[in-house]
Amino acid sequence: MVDSCDLDVPREEILSSGVISGILAGLISGLMLAFQAVYHELSPLYPFQLIARGVFRKHVLGIQAPWVFSGILIHLILSAGLGVLFSKLITCRIPGDKNQTPGDRAFVSGALFGSAIWLVSMFGFLPALNPAFHAYQSQYPGAWFCFHLLFGSVLMITPGIRAWIFKVHSKKSLHYGEAQKTQERKRAA
DSSP states (O other), X not given: OOOSBOSSSOHHHHHHHHHHHHHHHHHHHHHHHHHHHHHTTSOTTHHHHHHHHHHHGGGOOSSOHHHHHHHHHHHHHHHHHHHHHHHHHTTBOOXXXXXXXXXXXXXXXXXXXXXXXXXXXXXXXXXXXXXXXXXXXXXXXXXXXXXXXXXXXXXXXXXXXXHHXXXXXXXXXXXXHHHHHHHHHHHHO
């Protein structure tokens, strides 16, 4: 059985572009988390301490460097994983649409993906896994929705990153000339 995803996209390109775009999206949304905390007269590190509390539970006492670093690391690992998932999803074809490119899918899907993350985290796993962070997030649902929308919007760069990675890899390849000729033949067809 063949799935509806492009089989010609190498796995390493999906992983690389997903990790890079996910980390970029995580950094930007993490920065927004910090700004939002400062706006509400909290430490900019407070959200990351709450993220760490979800994993380490009651061991996290106050805003201390190891807990904050752990929270940032957890946030970026989750962001990278979501970036890889998004990168894989945009290689899939929508039934009946033969002309759609990954860039088209990313443009529309990024915002929808971010909205879905917000929905699943806000009403799905976050209340059970990290009640303290959920309580903090529930105070500002509109802002959190916008942060996740921003996260998904940043993921829209995934096809561009994939193209850049392919270009870099093809230039490093011993068969660069052959790869370039193959691309030209595909464009001509």
